[in-house]
Amino acid sequence: MKEMEARDGRLEVRSTELLGDLLGGILSAVGNTIKGILTGVTSAVADGQAYKAPGALGSSQCNKDQCCVWSYVVAEMKTAFTDGNGCSSLARGAIRQGFHDAATWDKNQAFGGADGSLLLSVDELGRVENRGLEAIAAQTKGWYTKYKQYGIGMADLIQLAATTATVVCPQGPRIKSYVGRIDNSNSLPSGFLPNPFQSALSLIEMFALKTFTANDLVALVGAHSTSQQFFVDPSRAGASQDSTPGTWDTNFYGETLTNNNQSNVLVFPSDRNLATYSQTQRQWNAFIGTRGQAPWSAAYAQAYFRMSLLGVKNINSLTDCTKVLPLPRI
Numbered sequence: 001m002k003e004m005e006a007r008d009g010r011l012e013v014r015s016t017e018l019l020g021d022l023l024g025g026i027l028s029a030v031g032n033t034i035k036g037i038l039t040g041v042t043s044a045v046a047d048g049q050a051y052k053a054p055g056a057l058g059s060s061q062c063n064k065d066q067c068c069v070w071s072y073v074v075a076e077m078k079t080a081f082t083d084g085n086g087c088s089s090l091a092r093g094a095i096r097q098g099f100h101d102a103a104t105w106d107k108n109q110a111f112g113g114a115d116g117s118l119l120l121s122v123d124e125l126g127r128v129e130n131r132g133l134e135a136i137a138a139q140t141k142g143w144y145t146k147y148k149q150y151g152i153g154m155a156d157l158i159q160l161a162a163t164t165a166t167v168v169c170p171q172g173p174r175i176k177s178y179v180g181r182i183d184n185s186n187s188l189p190s191g192f193l194p195n196p197f198q199s200a201l202s203l204i205e206m207f208a209l210k211t212f213t214a215n216d217l218v219a220l221v222g223a224h225s226t227s228q229q230f231f232v233d234p235s236r237a238g239a240s241q242d243s244t245p246g247t248w249d250t251n252f253y254g255e256t257l258t259n260n261n262q263s264n265v266l267v268f269p270s271d272r273n274l275a276t277y278s279q280t281q282r283q284w285n286a287f288i289g290t291r292g293q294a295p296w297s298a299a300y301a302q303a304y305f306r307m308s309l310l311g312v313k314n315i316n317s318l319t320d321c322t323k324v325l326p327l328p329r330i
């Protein structure tokens, strides 16, 4: 039985679809590296050493390294994303915000994706599906105002905030992070984000159009391991989706099946649907418990790495700034 479950974990099918400018023409060295990560040849998780900025913010030494300014941004993020319970409400918000900017895209769209429009456009943030993002949005706009004079963009800021938040959560993976995306301040059409009452099948179809497999989707919703709801049931504002919302653990997978809204946990119908649907339940079960932690982290990292590049059309000219991310917390 144990062996069969482990095998299911290994047999999971992850997307290998290419994105953006990787689909045609000659690839740059960076393009080739990213292709390797998207296709699962290379891991999306990076070890690393603490980065030391070569100079003060704005100095010529700092400006020589495109990642240097980001190390200053990330240092501020790390503080904001940490609290006594592990990772903070702003961290949870940043993880969700990265998803909501990037996933406003599918294969049939000429525009959209990880382009910063969630915060640069006049109306995306005000939409129903983005309720709850107000605090992280205000914080992110504050960082943008402070650091844009040093050359940072909003799309990159949103994605770096998401990957920094993930690794700041105890047990969270250090997901490879690139910068150089092109910003867009035009609002994108609505209807690209899921709602918590959707069926498993309609979620699978929605995510397939964004190049994710059903197994990728199961890995991605594990982000609800660090989640609190305020608007699904306002009478239970603050209820989390597992018992440990400050930790990037797999309690969410087990509790979604067994917890019936007791002890300040609120199970979204969409999560319960994925946990019990024929096409997703084996993958769901493989992520439960401590033996699920390593496979989930790797699967989440690969799927979120893909998320962070949806709609990006200049992948060949991005820069790897993973080195400025904090190191994982045990």
Ligand code: HEM
Binding pocket: 089, 092, 093, 095, 096, 099, 131, 132, 194, 195, 196, 197, 198, 203, 220, 221, 223, 224, 226, 227, 228, 229, 230, 231, 232, 233, 268, 270, 304
């Ligand atoms: C099946 C698809 C999904 C649905 C239906 C869904 C729905 C929701 C809803 C309704 C909330 C609570 C909002 C509120 O009431 O305050 C939420 C929170 C959250 N979601 Fe999702 N989500 C999905 C997938 C994802 C994915 C793919 C990610 C990240 C990769 C993600 C990350 C989060 C996080 C971190 C929170 C907590 C935000 C906070 O505590 O402030 N979700 N989600």
Ligand SMILES: *[C@@H]1O[C@H](CO)[C@@H](O)[C@H](O)[C@H]1NC(C)=O
Binding pocket: 232, 233, 259, 260, 261, 266, 267, 268, 269, 272
């Ligand atoms: C938990 O509460 C929410 C909101 O009231 C409801 O939609 C959901 O079905 C409940 N889940 C379970 C497992 O009872």
